[in-house]
Amino acid sequence: MNHDAYPDNYIRGILNSVKSIAMVGASPVNVRPSYFAFKYLAQRGYDMIPVNPGHVGKDLLGKPFVASLSDIGRPVDMIDIFRNSSHIMPVVEEALTLDPLPKVIWMQLGARDDAAAAKAEAAGIKVVMNRCPKIEYGRLSSEISWMGVNSRTLSSKRPPAPTQGMRLSLNRMSVGGGDTAASDRAAKNKSEQS
Amino acid sequence: MSDRLPGFSTLAVHAGAQPDPTTGARATPIYQTTSFVFNDADHAASLFGLQAFGNIYTRIGNPTNAVLEERVAALEGGTAALAVASGHAAQVVVLQQLLQPGDEFIAARKLYGGSINQFSHAFKSFGWNVVWADSDDIASFERAVTPRTKAIFIESIANPGGSITDIEAISTVARKAGVPLIVDNTLASPYLIRPIDHGADIVVHSLTKFLGGHGNSLGGIIVDAGTFDWSTGGKYPMLSEPRPEYHGIRLQETFGNFAFAIACRVLGLRDLGPALSPFNAFMILTGIETLPLRMQKHCDNAKAVAEFLAGHPAVASVSYAGLASDKYNQLARKYAPKGAGAVFTFSLKGGYDSGVSLVSKLQLFSHLANVGDTRSLVIHPASTTHSQLDDAAKVKSGAGPDVVRLSIGIEDKEDLIADLEQALGA
Numbered sequence A: 001m002n003h004d005a006y007p008d009n010y011i012r013g014i015l016n017s018v019k020s021i022a023m024v025g026a027s028p029v030n031v032r033p034s035y036f037a038f039k040y041l042a043q044r045g046y047d048m049i050p051v052n053p054g055h056v057g058k059d060l061l062g063k064p065f066v067a068s069l070s071d072i073g074r075p076v077d078m079i080d081i082f083r084n085s086s087h088i089m090p091v092v093e094e095a096l097t098l099d100p101l102p103k104v105i106w107m108q109l110g111a112r113d114d115a116a117a118a119k120a121e122a123a124g125i126k127v128v129m130n131r132c133p134k135i136e137y138g139r140l141s142s143e144i145s146w147m148g149v150n151s152r153t154l155s156s157k158r159p160p161a162p163t164q165g166m167r168l169s170l171n172r173m174s175v176g177g178g179d180t181a182a183s184d185r186a187a188k189n190k191s192e193q194s
Numbered sequence B: 001m002s003d004r005l006p007g008f009s010t011l012a013v014h015a016g017a018q019p020d021p022t023t024g025a026r027a028t029p030i031y032q033t034t035s036f037v038f039n040d041a042d043h044a045a046s047l048f049g050l051q052a053f054g055n056i057y058t059r060i061g062n063p064t065n066a067v068l069e070e071r072v073a074a075l076e077g078g079t080a081a082l083a084v085a086s087g088h089a090a091q092v093v094v095l096q097q098l099l100q101p102g103d104e105f106i107a108a109r110k111l112y113g114g115s116i117n118q119f120s121h122a123f124k125s126f127g128w129n130v131v132w133a134d135s136d137d138i139a140s141f142e143r144a145v146t147p148r149t150k151a152i153f154i155e156s157i158a159n160p161g162g163s164i165t166d167i168e169a170i171s172t173v174a175r176k177a178g179v180p181l182i183v184d185n186t187l188a189s190p191y192l193i194r195p196i197d198h199g200a201d202i203v204v205h206s207l208t209k210f211l212g213g214h215g216n217s218l219g220g221i222i223v224d225a226g227t228f229d230w231s232t233g234g235k236y237p238m239l240s241e242p243r244p245e246y247h248g249i250r251l252q253e254t255f256g257n258f259a260f261a262i263a264c265r266v267l268g269l270r271d272l273g274p275a276l277s278p279f280n281a282f283m284i285l286t287g288i289e290t291l292p293l294r295m296q297k298h299c300d301n302a303k304a305v306a307e308f309l310a311g312h313p314a315v316a317s318v319s320y321a322g323l324a325s326d327k328y329n330q331l332a333r334k335y336a337p338k339g340a341g342a343v344f345t346f347s348l349k350g351g352y353d354s355g356v357s358l359v360s361k362l363q364l365f366s367h368l369a370n371v372g373d374t375r376s377l378v379i380h381p382a383s384t385t386h387s388q389l390d391d392a393a394k395v396k397s398g399a400g401p402d403v404v405r406l407s408i409g410i411e412d413k414e415d416l417i418a419d420l421e422q423a424l425g426a
Helices: A008-017 A033-043 A086-093 A114-122 A133-141 A144-145 A180-192 B007-016 B039-046 B063-076 B087-098 B114-125 B138-144 B167-176 B252-272 B279-288 B291-310 B329-335 B349-360 B391-398 B413-425
Strands: A019-024 A048-050 A078-081 A105-109 A126-128 B078-083 B104-108 B129-132 B151-153 B181-184 B202-206 B220-224 B314-319 B341-346 B377-379 B401-408
Touching: A008 A126, A008 A133, A019 A033, A019 B413, A033 A048, A078 A086, A086 A105, A086 A114, A114 A126, A114 B413, A133 A144, A144 B063, A144 B252, B007 B063, B007 B291, B039 B063, B063 B279, B078 B087, B078 B252, B087 B114, B087 B151, B087 B181, B087 B202, B087 B220, B087 B252, B087 B329, B114 B129, B129 B138, B129 B151, B138 B167, B151 B167, B167 B181, B220 B252, B291 B314, B291 B341, B291 B413, B341 B349, B349 B401, B349 B413
Parallel strands: A019 A048, A019 A078, A078 A105, A105 A126, B104 B129, B104 B151, B151 B181, B181 B202
Antiparallel strands: B078 B220, B202 B220, B314 B341, B341 B401, B377 B401
């Protein structure tokens, strides 16, 4: 997979097929991006599992924190890593010990580790780096268009009026693209500094 | 779902717009409302904290304006856009995100007269210092770079003479200096030139001109190319540092490659207030649907009129990049192969007085201070748009006393030529 620019169909396929998502680095602090990405994905119907050893015993929007991936105790479809690029590899290595393996490993906006991605892909796991699943879900459903963002999709169909907790259709016509050169450069600079 | 790329005309009609979920209305409704009801307190808090997608108040965002924003972002090939009340408002909001008092930005000397005034006087009072450079001398941009330089600003097709700017050469200077290149693409419109394809990081427009196309609604827009890394070196704290007004959120970290457009919305538009009326957004959207058809006609007419003027005995010179003999014709072939725009100048052998006489005798051309209308327009820049410049600056910016500027409309070209012929001949 070319991790500089993902085809919309690749991202769409992942977001349409996964049901459970373990979020590593989920924060209970309600102004952190991991908190509101967790909340959004839960509202859109994903079965969310917060993973953070610092918060075991508490819960996040009613879901109990677990300390590590191996503590989840049931299969998960996707692991969403909310950690800096320098902390990705140990999480991927732990994910590779799970049975069954997750289908997708997703690294958040700003996070990229090509060596870790290669390891996961060698085991047959799909990898997304330096993207936010909330932004991608919002983009492919065009919900993000409320903010003037170019969803790079078109549709002549009348969408249902959105209600809370509703899954949105991601099957709009793609305008193509997907390049995020600037954010990739930003992530690269950060990993060089660390 | 295929990832096939729709063409420009398809995007001009469809991008950003879908049938209204509530009513099924196919045309984009005018959401003429100041505010939007929250689902509950939690939803309100999420919206105010930039944590959820949705509407709060029309000064920050509006569903009609959002369609316009996505439409122009798609046409320009950007990641996001923000519509504002005018082209001037777009320039203030952009620079507010980039400059602190005492900082500098480099601007091409050949600019719309209103921008020259805004940069020289209003922005100076904010402590934003403009340093002028000459688009015909790329090295003059390099020489102007200092450690306080935060941006470079150019027009793709420059006012008033319709000269074509070498965007790629100047983007190389900007990249080397580590600053974003801002391109005012008003006179080209994305139909003729897409500056992002040539290295622009931010595109601004006066929507009042060719994009609206009808001269009935003011508007401006900022397009984020998503190409600039705002985190390097702490030069752009509005983007890279925690924002106290949003609980310490870092915009680039949170919004990635559309962080600049979000900064313009939540730090610029929210706090400075130049919001676009949803009614104007609707009028401009309607205009954009026919942009490709209109722009081609504007260009074809302009070329025919320029050729007529170049052959007329009363005319001293014509400055139109679409003419094979023009100084900027090579650049026009590279950057604007479909046409060199529809705004250009010419000078009369009779000087200032014959310029004034020509304007008074024209019957179809309207004498007013706008460009990019469906109607053909004429103005004498030295006594109007550029009148606040001194004589030397007038000549340098292409608005000498003998110069007349035309904005060619979409009438029949034979009628435009006949009107000029009678006004020049008598």
